[in-house]
Amino acid sequence: MSTRHLDHADTLELPVTGDGPFDFLHTVWKPSHFATGLEAHTATRSWRTFRIGDLVTGVRMRAEDRLVIADIYTDGDYKPNHREHLVRRLTASYGLDEDLSHFTELASAVPEMSEPLKALSGMRQSCPEDHFEIAVVALLLQNVTIARTTQMTRNLLTHHGQLVHFDDITLRAWFTPAELAHVSADTLKDQDRLGYRAKTLPHFATFFRDHPAEELQAADDLVQTFQQIKGVGPYTAAIMASHASRNPATFGMDVWNRKILARRLLNADDAKPEAVSRRLSELFPGHAGTAGLYFVEHEHLEAPVAPLLAPDGIAAWNQALEPPAA
DNA sequence: AGCCAGGTAATCC
């Protein structure tokens, strides 16, 4: 796989129009997120790739107070509709137009939330992935350790995605559903080490190839719709709803975050999922997902799963991603 | 060896 070089095509200035505080760093970088190679962050800058159909884009972001400045890099024909798409995509992906003030007010009255709020106030949900991409991420999280999730992600993106280079950084980029639909279950199992997921991932690819975002937008109950896909159960559908659909009341519970919330809300090492959900919704009506996000990210703040890069760490980052010279 | 991982579907009663 050869690295694709992207050229600077545009600069977008995205105002944070939603009410409530704004924390740029913890909005774009989440301490709990595992390493994918799709994004990289220093304390003040953030790089990320986005697929817009066939177009591959690289984005470098920084913030000046309540303005996010996004430099766009592409290798294809960059058209005005791409600009409009990216303004909407970036604004939505990082919740720049969402009202955080209600959650923040609610949270400031809950003692258990005192420390997370002190550290993370102004953090918004982030989901640069579209519904297909976040569904793949959630699939790879099912019933495995993070080490294995990371391995499977690396395999898939290495074999079926691409490498891009822009603004002096190298990143991975996603495959599209149509691209992945060409890959056989045998390849996913034997080459990409996906285990039993090899049989369900092709269903994800064909579903999203055949149902574009505009069509899904019109669906009545997206959670029910998504659970029609083989391999999408309550957890994966909830991740899609809370992250890609940005429903602040939805929280995708798994054994990992359940234990975190049990400790923080119920003073127990673990608890029944229903008990945890009930308490979370009781304390944060309408904002259970946002509240869960704050607890989980605060839990990882001191020891992030994928730490920030030092400004002089980018060369080593690039080295790690680029294929060895032949 | 056996159990568990940031779940889901199939198969029981």
Add this chain to the structure above:
DNA sequence: GGATTACATGGC
């Protein structure tokens, strides 16, 4: 219906 159980794989 709600409660088990198999599902791939890798690390401890």
